[in-house]
Amino acid sequence: MSSASNAALSTAGSSSAKSVVSLTEPLTRRSCNAIRHALEAAYGQSSEHALDPAEAHAAVLVPLCNVNGKPGVLLEVRGKLRTHSGEVSFPGGKVDETDPSTLAAALRETEEEVGIRPEQVEILGRFGPPETSLKGLRVWPYVVCTRPCLPITLTRTSVHPFMRAPLTSLSQAFVHSGGTGASASLPEDLDAPLPSLSLATLALSPREVAHAFHLPLAALLSPTRMHSYLFRGARPYYAISVADLVGGPHAVHSDDGDPVVQWTNDPAQRDEIGGGREGRLEVWGLTGWYLCSLMRILGVYE
Numbered sequence: 001m002s003s004a005s006n007a008a009l010s011t012a013g014s015s016s017a018k019s020v021v022s023l024t025e026p027l028t029r030r031s032c033n034a035i036r037h038a039l040e041a042a043y044g045q046s047s048e049h050a051l052d053p054a055e056a057h058a059a060v061l062v063p064l065c066n067v068n069g070k071p072g073v074l075l076e077v078r079g080k081l082r083t084h085s086g087e088v089s090f091p092g093g094k095v096d097e098t099d100p101s102t103l104a105a106a107l108r109e110t111e112e113e114v115g116i117r118p119e120q121v122e123i124l125g126r127f128g129p130p131e132t133s134l135k136g137l138r139v140w141p142y143v144v145c146t147r148p149c150l151p152i153t154l155t156r157t158s159v160h161p162f163m164r165a166p167l168t169s170l171s172q173a174f175v176h177s178g179g180t181g182a183s184a185s186l187p188e189d190l191d192a193p194l195p196s197l198s199l200a201t202l203a204l205s206p207r208e209v210a211h212a213f214h215l216p217l218a219a220l221l222s223p224t225r226m227h228s229y230l231f232r233g234a235r236p237y238y239a240i241s242v243a244d245l246v247g248g249p250h251a252v253h254s255d256d257g258d259p260v261v262q263w264t265n266d267p268a269q270r271d272e273i274g275g276g277r278e279g280r281l282e283v284w285g286l287t288g289w290y291l292c293s294l295m296r297i298l299g300v301y302e
Contacts, residue, residue, distance in 0.1 A: 009236040018299035023217040026193035039125030058137040059106035060092030065146040067214040077211040115203030206254040213251035237292035239284035
């Protein structure tokens, strides 16, 4: 990347006053609220990029979660029978005709792929603009906070601002902070760590997901992991090397999958084709762009 491109992208650092979330301390109710407010300020419920029914659409979740008390993002490596197998991605997929919204599609696909149910997530917001994938799908990203499954209280008339149908019509609900029973309650202390997600409880779809892993937020500032690329040849972003995390002790693998992480790289080094560049397995391409865009919104990258 040219020096001009490098100058356009820098890191604020985990201790920067500009960063709205700690990269090392566990996620809390306070930090999730800060993320929600940052997303609202950056994107809100803007209709600037309204859904065009003439286009094909997809939606993904960016699942933020604590694992072993460390904040990070849940990611997956695509399975052998899936398009772009061996590549790192967020959970999600194509919007079906039966999906009442893009968010509903992302929730459905996430449950099918990794077994995280809608009641395990709290919607923090969306960001954009939605980009078009190499397959021609307009991809809508939503940020969620993910926790272990808890009992819930269903608000029957609730309609999430990103949904076009009542929750009951989906037979689904989101975590409600007023859940019944002590086990359902979120910490009353805004600064108390949210419960950690055990990756061992995930149920991976062997057809769609080969591996799932936790990318700690602190890794997003690791110089040995960061590689400067241009998204679609024009916009600078950081790709993040993750092969050691996918093959490490805190990753999970599908039942019929090989625990040895495998991926292919494009000999021509074309953007977004294969697992990464120069033999690396990376969070790159559209997934890397969205992750970098979110970190800009949160003040981690400048």
